[in-house]
Amino acid sequence: MSQKVIVIGGGNAALSSAIESAENGDDVTLLEAAPSSLRGGNSKYTRDIRYAHDEDEFTSGSYTKNELRKDLLSVSGNFENVEVAELVIERSQEMARWMQWHNITFKKGIKGTLNLSRTNAFFMGGGKVLTDNYYDLINKLKVKVLYGAPIISVNIANDAVKGLTALIKNEKNQFTADKYIFASGGYEANKDWLSQFWGEGVKNIKIRGSMFNTGLPLKSLIGNNVLMCGVEKAGHMVAVDSRSPEYDAGIVSRIDAIPWGIVVNKNGERFYDEGEDIWPKRYAIWGRLVAEQQSQTAYAIVDNKTIEKFMPTAYPSIDANSIDKLAAKIGLKAPELSNLISTFNAGITKTGEDVTEWSNHQLGIPKSHWAIPIDTPPFHAYPLSPGLTFTYQGIRINRTGRIELKDGELENGFAAGEIASGNVLRSGYLAGFGLTIGTTLGRLAGGWENE
Amino acid sequence: MNEENNNMTEAIRQLSICNACRYCEGYCAVWDAMEFKAVLNEGYVYHLANLCHDCRDCFSACPYNEPVHEFKLNIPKALGQVRVDTYTANVRPKFLKFALEKPVLVTTTSSIIAVTVAILYASLLFGLNKFSTLPVTTIIPDAFFKPVTIILYLYTVVIWSVEGGSYWSKINEKAHINVYGLIKGIYDAIFHTNFRGGGTGCKVPGKNNRYFRLTVHSLVMSGFIIALVSIAFYPDIYGYAGTAYLLGSIAISLGTAGLIYIHLIEEKGSRSQKQSAMDYPFTILLFLTGITGVIIPISIGTSWFNWNFLIHDALIMVVFLLAPFSKFIHPIFRFISLIKYNSDTKNLIQ
Numbered sequence: 086m087s088q089k090v091i092v093i094g095g096g097n098a099a100l101s102s103a104i105e106s107a108e109n110g111d112d113v114t115l116l117e118a119a120p121s122s123l124r125g126g127n128s129k130y131t132r133d134i135r136y137a138h139d140e141d142e143f144t145s146g147s148y149t150k151n152e153l154r155k156d157l158l159s160v161s162g163n164f165e166n167v168e169v170a171e172l173v174i175e176r177s178q179e180m181a182r183w184m185q186w187h188n189i190t191f192k193k194g195i196k197g198t199l200n201l202s203r204t205n206a207f208f209m210g211g212g213k214v215l216t217d218n219y220y221d222l223i224n225k226l227k228v229k230v231l232y233g234a235p236i237i238s239v240n241i242a243n244d245a246v247k248g249l250t251a252l253i254k255n256e257k258n259q260f261t262a263d264k265y266i267f268a269s270g271g272y273e274a275n276k277d278w279l280s281q282f283w284g285e286g287v288k289n290i291k292i293r294g295s296m297f298n299t300g301l302p303l304k305s306l307i308g309n310n311v312l313m314c315g316v317e318k319a320g321h322m323v324a325v326d327s328r329s330p331e332y333d334a335g336i337v338s339r340i341d342a343i344p345w346g347i348v349v350n351k352n353g354e355r356f357y358d359e360g361e362d363i364w365p366k367r368y369a370i371w372g373r374l375v376a377e378q379q380s381q382t383a384y385a386i387v388d389n390k391t392i393e394k395f396m397p398t399a400y401p402s403i404d405a406n407s408i409d410k411l412a413a414k415i416g417l418k419a420p421e422l423s424n425l426i427s428t429f430n431a432g433i434t435k436t437g438e439d440v441t442e443w444s445n446h447q448l449g450i451p452k453s454h455w456a457i458p459i460d461t462p463p464f465h466a467y468p469l470s471p472g473l474t475f476t477y478q479g480i481r482i483n484r485t486g487r488i489e490l491k492d493g494e495l496e497n498g499f500a501a502g503e504i505a506s507g508n509v510l511r512s513g514y515l516a517g518f519g520l521t522i523g524t525t526l527g528r529l530a531g532g533w534e535n536e
Numbered sequence: 537m538n539e540e541n542n543n544m545t546e547a548i549r550q551l552s553i554c555n556a557c558r559y560c561e562g563y564c565a566v567w568d569a570m571e572f573k574a575v576l577n578e579g580y581v582y583h584l585a586n587l588c589h590d591c592r593d594c595f596s597a598c599p600y601n602e603p604v605h606e607f608k609l610n611i612p613k614a615l616g617q618v619r620v621d622t623y624t625a626n627v628r629p630k631f632l633k634f635a636l637e638k639p640v641l642v643t644t645t646s647s648i649i650a651v652t653v654a655i656l657y658a659s660l661l662f663g664l665n666k667f668s669t670l671p672v673t674t675i676i677p678d679a680f681f682k683p684v685t686i687i688l689y690l691y692t693v694v695i696w697s698v699e700g701g702s703y704w705s706k707i708n709e710k711a712h713i714n715v716y717g718l719i720k721g722i723y724d725a726i727f728h729t730n731f732r733g734g735g736t737g738c739k740v741p742g743k744n745n746r747y748f749r750l751t752v753h754s755l756v757m758s759g760f761i762i763a764l765v766s767i768a769f770y771p772d773i774y775g776y777a778g779t780a781y782l783l784g785s786i787a788i789s790l791g792t793a794g795l796i797y798i799h800l801i802e803e804k805g806s807r808s809q810k811q812s813a814m815d816y817p818f819t820i821l822l823f824l825t826g827i828t829g830v831i832i833p834i835s836i837g838t839s840w841f842n843w844n845f846l847i848h849d850a851l852i853m854v855v856f857l858l859a860p861f862s863k864f865i866h867p868i869f870r871f872i873s874l875i876k877y878n879s880d881t882k883n884l885i886q
Contacts, residue, residue, distance in 0.1 A: 122604045129599040132559050190736045192562045209736050210597035211559030217596070330606040335599060337556040337607075393574040397555040399607075 087112050090531075091249065091260055093236050093302050094268035095119060096126030096295075097212075098502025098523035100219035102266045104187060105531025107226035114262070115228055116251055118235035118269070119297040125216035126270050127294035127475065127503065128520070130335035132212060133205040134184070135517035136177035143181050143191045143206035150174050156204075160513030165314045168484045169508040169526075176525040176533075181206050184524070188218040205517040234258075235297070236269065239305040244490060246498045266530045267488070268502040268523070271476035272300025273320060274332060279473075282318040289381035291325050291472040296332035303479065303504055312481035312489040315507025321514050322372025325472030327382060328400045340467050341395040343371060344455045346387030347429060348469070350378040353412070353421040360444065360454035369514060376471035383469045384415050386426075388461040402465035411464045430458040475519070479507040486529040499530035540625070543617040547581050550614050553600060553607055560594040562734035565724070565877045566615070567594070572880055583707040585618035586866075586873040589730045591738040591749070595806040616808025623814075623865045626702040628695060635861035636814060643817035643862070646854045647824075654850040658842075668839040673771050675842060676849065681770055688856045695860035700868045707876060717879025724874045725867075728754055741802045752794030756822065759787025763829065778833060785829025792823035818863035825851045 090106045092099045095117030106113045117124050137150040153174055157164075164170035185191065190209045192201075201207075208215060223230065233253060240247040248261045272278050274296045280287040292298075307313065329338035344364045348371075349355055357374050361367050375383045392402070405411035408426050412419040432447035433456045445456040481489040482505050488495040502523040509522055551570060554560065560567045565587045573580050594611050595601060602608035624633050635642045658667050658675065667675070724730060728750050731738055737746025763784030769777035799816050828848035835841040858864070 125599075190734075192734070209562055209734055210593070211557075211599075213599045214597045214736075333599070333605065334607075335557070336559075337553050337600070339556075397552065397574045399553040399556040401552065 088263040089261075090114070090264045090266065091116065091262040092266045092268060093249070094126065094270060094502065094504075095124045095216075095230075095232075096268065096270060096502060096523065097128035097131070097216065097219070097520055098527035099126075099266070099268035100128075100216060100223060101524045101527030102268055102499075102501055102531035103223045103228050104219065104226065105528040105533055106264075106266075107223060107228050109532045111264075111532070113223070113226075113228040114260070115223065115230045116234040116236065116249075116260070117230065117232050118299075119232065119295065121232045123295070123297065124220065124232065125213060125295070126298060128216050128523070129212040130294060131215065131517075131520050132336075133202075133207045133517040134177075134180055134520045134524070135205045135515055136180045136521055137174060138178060138181065141181065141206075142193065143201070144203055145201040146203045148204045150178070153177065153204075156515055157510070157518070160515055161510050162512065164509060165511045166481060166508035169482060169505075172484050172529070173509055173522055173525045176529070177521045180521060180524055183528070184208070188222055189215060235299070236302045236305070239265075239302060239309060241306075241309040241311075241495070241498070244493055245496050262497075264497045265499065266527075267302055267306065267480075267498065267500045267504055268527060268530070269302040270295070270298040270300070270503045271320075271479065271506075272303055273298050273473045273476045275299040275301075278304075283376065286376065286381050289470055290322075290376065291327075291329055291334065291338065291470050292332045293323075293325065293334055293336075293338065293472045293474045294332075298475075298503075300476070306480055306488065310491055311495070312491060313478060313507075314481040315477035315479055315511050317478045319477040319512060321369055321474040321477070322376065322471050323369055323474065324371035324375050324383070324385070324469045326398060326400050327468035327470040329470075329472075334399075334472070337399040338472060339396075340385055340398060340469060341368075342385045342387050342391075342398070342465075342467055345391040345394050345457065346385055346459060347426070347452070348383050348385050349417065349422065349425065350383050351380060351417070353417045353425060355425070355448070355450050356383075358451055358453055360452045360456060362454075371469075372471040372473065375469050381471055384417070385467045385469055386411070386422075386459065387465050388457075388459045389463050389465070390461045391457060392465055398467060400467075402467055404463045404465055406462045406464070408459075408464060411466055415466050415468065426459050429456075430460055433458055474514070475503055475506075477507050477511060479504045481505075482508055482526070485534060486526060501526035501530045540621045543614070543621055544578055544581060547585070547614045547618045548576050548578075550607075550609050550611060551576055551581065551584065553609060554594075554611065557600075560597055563593040563597070563736070564589060564591065564730040564733070565874065569877050569880065572884060579707045579709065581618060582622045582703070583873050583876060585615045585622060586703075586869040587730070587877055588612065588615040588619065589870075590616060590740070590807065590811070591731060591733055592740050592803075592806050593733040593736065593738065596739045596743065610806060612806045613808050616811040619866075619869075620808060620810045620814065622703060622706075622869060626699050626706070626869075627861055627865070628698045628702065632861045635858065639814045639817045639862060643821055643854075643858065646858055647821060647851060650850040650854045651847055654846045658846055668842050670842065672773075672842060672845055675846065678771055685767070685770075688853065692856045692859045696865075696868050699860060699865060700872055703869050704872055707873070711876075711880070711883070713875050713879040714882055716882040717875050717877075720878035720881075721871060721875035724878070725871055726757075730874075741798045748794065749798060752791045752798070755787040755791030756795065757791075759784045759789075759791060759826070760822075763788065773832065774836075782830065782833050785826050785832075788822055788826030789830055790826075792819050792826060795819050796823065814863050818858070821851065821855060821858075825855060 090111045090113045092103045092115040103113050103115050137153045139147045192207045234251045237252050238250045246265045251258050274292045276287050324340050325338035343359050408423045409419040412422040432445045436442040443456045445452045482500050486499045488498045488500050506522045592612050600607040600609045602610050624636050627633050731750035738749045740749050766777045766780035831844045835844050
């Protein structure tokens with residue numbers, strides 16, 4: 086029996102649920118807040134999936150459910166919603182194949198520079214190609230798509246969603262359906278909301294993803310007594326280049342220079358151990374660290390020997406032939422910075438050949454790995470700002486994908502993707518797992534359970 | 537010069553953003569080659585520009601494109617502009633740069649002059665009435681055809697080599713090519729490796745014509761090579777050599793017709809219009825040589841056989857005369873860059 090389904094959102098989770106629903110014979114309408122040229126939410130900035138698998142052609146080897154579970158727990162501590170987390174892990178196994186059936190081409194490790202990863206499969210072209218292909222597909226499946234249609238309120242009564250209001254061309258439009266799937270993302274692009282936690286400083290935070298992720302449907306659901314999960318203030322935040330746009334710089338604004346040099350704030354002071362632990366693991370702490378500095382600004386400083394050691398940057402480095410000149414260029418006090426760098430260079434203990442083990446423990450704040458002397462001009466600086474990737478707080482769902490209420494569930498209300506990712510990840514992030522949560526929960530909401 | 541600087545600065549700005557992203561990895565050699573360089577320089581961007589085959593896969597995958605994104609990326613266009621600049625910078629003799637700047641004018645004028653000269657030659661020497669009844673070997677004797685052809689080939693090859701040498705000196709980074717690079721470069725050129733979008737196909741002329749451009753470009757290239765080899769058997773234009781020449785001509789006609797069709801319906805915004813303006817006069821010229829080549833066997837025994845044959849030869853002469861100052865620089869520079877790319881791959885992986 087064909088039911089009328091409304092999908093709220095336009096990223097990977099929304100598209101996966103629309104595909105699943107339409108393939109099950111439902112009459113589907115998808116409401117995307119963005120105009121068609123900017124559709125796809127944060128999924129535009131993805132490129133790979135992490136999923137449990139036996140040996141397959143998309144990866145270099147098998148990755149068991151136990152390994153995946155262990156990796157997730159190592160970044161997140163524990164699962165907020167074990168039932169849902171286990172379901173995502175279990176069903177991730179079918180994901181690559183399903184994507185391939187739905188017009189996604191995975192990379193094959195044929196070329197010299199293309200090395201396959203064991204845990205993640207990479208698809209050609211990245212997230213824009215992924216979402217574009219899915220939009221083409223739902224078009225063929227006769228899904229109706231409305232662009233520029235943000236949801237401003239959700240009407241809930243008697244444990245069921247009764248309707249939605251979308252603002253289309255400044256006019257309020259009511260929508261009703263038999264089933265509603267909320268895949269509208271987090272609220273990382275809602276600076277008013279964020280200012281509750283960050284105050285004035287919010288203006289200096291770069292939003293790495295879509296400017297349409299304002300979380301209005303989430304807000305509406307919160308107002309209707311649904312169960313929440315995840316900490317409200319928590320978000321995934323990395324250090325990005327201060328010169329990048331306020332929204333939508335995606336992956337390219339990140340700065341990977343940090344472990345190779347030192348990081349100072351506006352007063353020319355270091356404030357954290359740049360060489361703490363393994364870099365990929367510490368990558369996500371630097372956004373918050375920078376956010377805590379004056380004007381939410383800091384500078385990464387490296388010398389010319391290390392410039393090719395980290396991922397190239399979208400913006401050129403600020404260069405000078407002496408530390409004094411570099412300080413002048415970035416607006417720091419020259420004597421302080423020169424002093425800091427000579428003290429840093431002088432106190433380095435070089436253990437062995439591997440610079441990973443070089444350290445400086447003589448400073449107030451040590452640098453415990455990669456303590457490489459900053460002594461080879463030209464010197465390079467990158468201005469840093471906090472870059473918010475996504476927020477963790479979302480709504481709690483059960484293993485049917487339905488939204489949980491304080492006493493019971495919404496019989497016709499489902500959630501998938503980032504809005505429900507807090508069920509699985511309460512903190513930290515594992516590369517490629519956002520899409521896995523989106524696709525598995527999206528398909529679940531779309532009726533995968535019924536097969 | 538100023539415009540060239542701007543094109544280069546803009547290409548480096550855009551590619552630096554790409555190098556921090558790398559989502560296009562796997563589409564073609566440009567993206568793998570880009571990853572070999574953490575900081576891009578002028579010579580390397582010339583190289584990347586000539587590795588670009590203009591398939592627009594990267595443009596369709598990019599979330600940072602103009603006009604919607606502040607980064608305003610348009611890689612196929614930026615690389616196309618630099619590519620044209622590499623032609624004008626390395627063209628020899630240098631004063632013939634104008635041929636690259638006014639491709640429509642130069643191609644049209646040269647063709648008209650060549651055809652006119654041919655007709656004058658025929659009518660003055662043999663008389664207009666008698667001309668069509670004479671055997672073709674009387675009009676173009678073997679003793680004349682062979683040396684002219686050889687001189688023409690030599691002329692093109694010599695100028696191509698000088699231009700290729702000039703281009704190589706700007707991109708080589710004092711590195712050597714290796715045997716693997718040479719063989720793989722030839723392989724990539726013949727089998728059109730970079731027209732395949734890493735298995736996703738080409739987005740030109742539209743996203744559903746995945747291998748259309750590969751097909752038509754292969755037809756032109758293979759047709760050209762077949763015709764080139766079989767004409768060496770002149771004046772045997774009836775036997776096996778004649779059949780091969782006909783097949784070559786058919787391939788060139790179909791292939792160039794396909795390329796012209798792409799030009800007419802493709803999305804223009806993601807293409808350097810300068811590159812486009814250079815491509816199409818030459819494609820049309822090749823199409824005319826193809827069609828007149830197809831007409832040769834059809835017109836045997838008719839009164840216009842000799843006319844067609846003469847016009848055909850005149851147009852081919854224009855193709856070779858203009859080759860080093862036209863779109864036909866591209867096989868040389870692209871081939872050099874494919875060899876460099878494959879040599880670099882070999883050197884860096886081992």
